[in-house]
Amino acid sequence: MSSPSPASGPATSGPAASAPPADGADTAPLSLCAREPRVPADRLVAEMVPPPRFDSVRFDTYVPDPAQPSQSEAVRVLEDFAAGLGGRPAAGGRRGLFGFGRSKAPKAPAGPRGVYLDGGYGVGKTHLLASLWHATDAEPSRKAFGTFVELTNLVGALGFQQTVRTLSGHRLLCIDEFELDDPGDTVLVSSLLARLVEAGVALAATSNTLPGRLGEGRFAAADFLREIQGLSAHFRTLRIDGEDYRHRGLPEAPAPYSDEQVTRAAHATAGASLDAFPDLLDHLARVHPSRYGALTGDLSAVCLTGVRPVPDQSTALRLVVLADRLYDREVPVLASGLPFDQLFGEDMLNGGYRKKYFRAISRLTALARDAARLVDTR
Template sequence: MSSSTPAAPITGAAPSSLCAREPHVPAERLVAEMVPPPRFDSVRFSTYIPDPNQPSQTEAVQVLETFAAGLGGAHATGAGRRGFFGFGRAAKAPKAPSGPRGVYLDGGYGVGKTHLLASLWHATPAAPELKAFGTFVELTNLVGALGFQQTVKTLSGHRLLCIDEFELDDPGDTVLVSTLLGKLVEAGVALAATSNTLPGKLGEGRFAAADFLREIQGLSAHFRTLRIDGEDYRHRGLPEAPAPYADEQVTRAAHATEGASLDAFPELLAHLAKVHPSRYGALTDGVKAVCLTGVVPVPDQSTALRLVVLADRLYDREVPVLASGVPFDELFSEEMLKGGYRKKYFRAISRLTALARDAKRLVR
């Protein structure tokens, strides 16, 4: 018979559960929330620290500062439309410009693309309601909520549309976004986007891209590409992410942390299938920390893609994630990490690792 001292009872307020939430998000909230997320609310060009060994980072800042300055003045329509990189030159006739109508930031994970995109949004001399910022998924969700024509009408009066994490995952999205951006360019809306994939390579490995080459090339024509080289700043000079904790440690931390949620990982994955990805942000409203027990590798691609969206929303909102089970770099199978969505999965691993590091302070 063991003489060890029994564990002390778990005390503290009962944490909430993400699985108990089924948020409803009205369309007007989707539009109103098209601003840089809390993590990037205070970033500016001046707070971006270029790697001295990567001159492309300094060049990107300089180009984007010029770009933002060129978006001042009256809304660019008709004869008054300005070319993206011919700032201040009024068009001689009300015809569409021949050059790119946008800038596209391409680079690996953690080189600061979203920081720069949000800085561009903040630096553009226009009222917040005349600028929109959202992820590619949020943009397609907006079309789903408002309808295509209403989305065009809503965004056509904007000075700037920033699209983060630009990725094309199926033919329908390819045609939809190509047509939408074409309409917005005609209306004089400036475009800026980030991705881990060059514009002409969007969709590769995901579907028969050759069958939709015209649409993909049409998207590419809207952008001038800026390549940003460098290593993932989230892991530059920082300690390794903490190893997963025991179930009891996670549970105790959830009870001891005000505003924390506590869920079994498999149950949360099942719940995500019942909630539209456009509502994942609302799913985390008011949550100060996410505690997960029994993390296991995700079972299939559909589940994995939903988890990517949740990871993005948690990262945007700076919500620490404390977990037991397998480490986050074992969430996705080797086959997934070699497939067409590999860049999304690596981004999710990078972001969840950063949030796991933030969660160390929750364990006492």
């Protein structure tokens, strides 16, 4: 379908095209479907820092669950990990934790050169990973933070050799949401991390899947066992137990609103977007996932009408990436139609990508809760 310019409001099809409220300020909502951002490769590297939601997090702002001692233990280990990365001892000096302290001529350590935070969604793994990035005593240009998808997108933009050269000068690479969805990614990431470890780069990663089981249920992992085992050898695993912190003592997510309420809120909220959910899903197929951050970065809210179940797995995985970028940027999501826990069918929630879908539901639920303040219930 043809898309209007951002200044002209939402697309003309679907419930999102409802007229603006007559008794409120009309701020001409934006449309995600009208945006096709272009992101230069050098910007991809410069923006490999913790997302805005995690700008101010630190180890001392993480609140461990007293019933889950592994959470406090993870903080202690990561604080030591950061201290081990903080300096460059003289040649022959004592190495830091896991052999991370580096001499003038670093050699690849015999043991793991990374730490891997494994646990369910919502236990604070990204908070801890970002805290490690902040605590590491290195210039921002010498430490990088990105999701697994952003890392593979970087390789696609720069090429493998240039990515190795660019990241080899870093002291630390943090990889959030580490997942292997296909054999190509397995070989690519295994090769990349091996080269970076050889160059003396320390690694830290989070995932819902133990490193030895990456790819399980999604492709023939047994055929790529050597690559998967090679990845696992780079990391010491820290298991973080607990329930989703967004569900600890918090109110239930609000039920979806009406089309009229969503449209009214979009027109009354400066910097909000307004789109029909089916149109947005179609548009995401035309925008590379590496650009979803740029697609949503300046929005104050995302308003969607007609939320319905996602029709297929490719569409679902794109929506997962969008949910991650919205959550990173703390963009509230106001929606009509079905509640977010009905986005993915039972076959998806029981399949190989189920942890991604549960994470998306958890994050969209939190953003829907944040969006309740946008609705005028009078």
